Amino acid sequence: MVQFDSALLYLALSALFSGVFIYKLIKNKVKIENASVCSLLSLFMLGIVCLYVVSGRFGLTLFIGACVLYYISIPVRQMLSTQGKAVLITGCDSGLGHALAKHLDERGVLVFAGVLDKDGPGALELSRVCSSKLSLVQLDVTNSSEIKTVYDEVKSRVQDAGLWGIVHNAGVLGYVADGELLPISVYKQCMDVNFIGAVEVTKMLMPLLRKSKGRLVTISSMAGHTPIPGFAPYAASKAALSMFSAVMRQDLLKWGVKVAAIHPSGFKTNIFGSQEHWSSQDQNILDNIMPEVKDDYGEDYLATLKDLHHQMFTFSSSDLSPVLEDVCHALLSTNPYSSYTPGTCAYLIPCLFRYFPLWVYDNFAKLTFHIHRNILPRSLRISQTHSKAD
Known part of the structure; x- marks a missing residue:
């Protein structure tokens, strides 16, 4: 009792x-x-x-x-004032960077919006709808001279106040296919833009960030710490970016700079590229693949690659607000987290990979990410047919 x-x-x-x-x-x-x-x-x-x-x-x-x-x-939500805070965002021509530039500008942040084309439609729209405080800066993160020019421009504008935040948003996906099929140029492009570019921008502007004891925020990906079939170049570059962010968090503790990594799931942005871009990449694979590899996989298997663009875009969310909220928290919270996982299953899927047997995750990934669920490479189909016949 x-x-x-x-x-x-x-x-x-x-x-x-x-x-x-x-x-x-x-x-x-x-x-x-x-x-x-x-x-x-x-x-x-x-x-x-x-x-x-x-x-x-x-x-x-x-x-x-x-x-x-x-x-x-349990963390208490206390946000800092945006007064006098300046933030550089890369990749603001479209998508998440474009939306984030508008969002921070509305909140009173002095935004330096890095764009690939200052005369492009995305840049012109930012000039039209944002306040006069927003500054468009020409910034290709793979161009060292443009990075240096941005540093000089930002330094002259912020002066002794320093730069409060850097948001590494610029990124490319390249193409989705088996790692063996993808040209080395796709691997190099992903590493140059998604990783090396972020490192070079960080190194150049870090003195301004240390002066303000501000925030370094990287937009990585769920693929940066969870293997997704077909994403070898993109996932490898995002994994490098995530680890860079983790190490920089430790290195910058003594300077009072706080570092956060955002690991979103699928959102509808221009990182997927257009259908025309997808078709040209598909043709690039067909034109450059070795004959024996092409024979092993089969043209019918390769033809399914072009459908992946539509599938990924369909299953991605058009509501960017979860990512915007997390980036703002990372930039302006008194106690930001080191990692954020906005989007559907962006936290649960990595947990499935880390804590369950690999065969469970592998089958889940095959069913969830729709990468060649219904067709095997040609040589494997032939092998299975012979095995059944025997």
Whole structure:
């Protein structure tokens, strides 16, 4: 009877604390990945141990104390003023960078919007709809001279205040296909834009960032820490970018600069390119692939590659607000997180890869990412046919 009463007491306390936890999470817009799920599970296990092993007043006191400590550890949403803060964003011609430039400009941030073409439609739209504070800067992240010019322009504008934030958004996807089929030029382009470009921009503008003790934010990808079939060049470059961000977070602690990486899932941006671009890349593969490789895979298998553009675009979200909110939190929160995972399953899919057997994730990836689910390369089909015949 005493054990039953104790169980009811622990159950009531757990329900009470759960309600308080949930209220604080919702109020501060704390996502599950930033609420220390492991600590929450540990708290649940501690409750069981305190009930059945420790018992008595000491066990109850220990459980209540642990709940209080966990509640205190939940992040509180406190945002800094945007007054006097300047942020450089790369890749603002379209997509996420374009939307982010508008969003930060509306909040009063001095935005340096890096664009590939200052006379292009994206740049002209930013000039038309944003405030006079926004500065368009010509910035190809693979062009060292343009990076140096941007540094000089930003330095003359911000002067002693320094640059509050850098957002590495510029990126390319290239093409989606088996890693063996993709030309080396796609690998080089992804590394040059997605990784080397971000490193060079960081190195050039870091003195201005250290002066303000500001924020370094990188837009990586869920593919940067989770293998996705067909994404070898893109995933490799984003993995390098994610690790660069992680190491820079450690290196810059002593300077007071905070570093965050954003790992979104699929969103509809121009990173997918146009259908015409996709078709030209498809033809590029067919023109340059070695004859024996082409024979092994088969033209019918290769022909399915062109359908992937439509499939990825269809299954991606057009609502960019989750990414915009996370970037703003990384830039302006008093206590930003080191990692953000906006988008559908952007947190759960990496967990599936890390904590489950590989065969579980491999089958999940095959079904989820729609990469050649229904067709095998030609030589494998022939081999299977012979095996069945025997």
